[in-house]
Amino acid sequence: MKPNEVSIYELERIDGENLSLLCGLPDVGLVGIISVSHIIKELGMKEVGYIDSELFPPLVVFHQGEPTYPIRLFRKENLLAVFSETALPPESLYPLTRLIVGWSKEKNVSMVVSLGGIGVPNRIDIDEPKVYGASSSQKLRDLILQNGISLMEEGFLVGPYGLIAKHSKSLGVQNLILLAESFPNYPDPGAAASALEALKKFVPISVDIKSLKDRSDEIRMNARELMRKTAENMQRMGKSQEYELPLMYV
């Protein structure tokens, strides 16, 4: 592996028709991490690969005594998922997201789905977080509206999902972004549940969302340290720009 390079390693050959890739990367409220982790667990998805780079924190994660890579790929039938157990330094995001989208194009993935959060200051007063959708493709934007989801029409999206959208547009990959209203700096299983409800309108998955809500306290406890480090990284990558108006409208 060359310095500053991000590589994907397949533990078994990954190919197939009509593949969808779900991205659970650390961002606002860890919405993507929580929802994708829940899907992996509920569907019993199999580990089929991992992503590594010298740009990632110098660590390995032990699970049941075995060292594993913190960013791993999972599969069940035509559903793929990429999931990170570690916070990602801002300097790793460009090459990582370029790799994810480029690999998806190579594998003929029909849709890359980014599950994330939009930090809202009044989250404490919101019982059912609203989900906003965005896409690089007109077809998916139409589908977002047909499915009763509000379109994110204006604004900045900073971080891994913003870059996935950018690379998807350049490479002509269909990218669906689903962002649930979330606590900005706390793990938010409630927002993840809303994101999953929205996802079910696009990807036919049988996932029990009640169990996610029931484990809310446990998830919030377990995800504290990842959230703490992710919040530091979000500050470094200029996440606050999401609360600014694009200059086009001065």
Add this chain to the structure above:
Amino acid sequence: MFPADYFDIQARLRGYMEGCLEPLTEIQETDNELIVRVDMPCVRSKDEITVNVTEDTVSIEAKMEKAVQYERWGTFQRGVRFFKYSKTFTLPTKIDPERAKARFVKNVLELRLPKKGKVFKIEIQ
């Protein structure tokens, strides 16, 4: 030479061994007040929380509904049990403790702390 966060890690580990977690906290500043939000999963009601506020500090303690146990916590492989949250921090500006308000919703403690000092509205001539 110790790494920059060595003492922070040591303090956190001491807290863990005492069954005490530092809650995730954020502070938002508006023109008139500071809004502090503290994430406290496993705390069942406001009656389990003690908040002490001075002009420039906040101190919070909260009991969890039941101890949360981990068989192996982190790399040091010790079993730990957490039964309370504790955090004391300095505020970025002076506030008026007598007008402070608090609420506990969705396991998040929100403090609204009016800034000290009068705000004068001036007429533009």
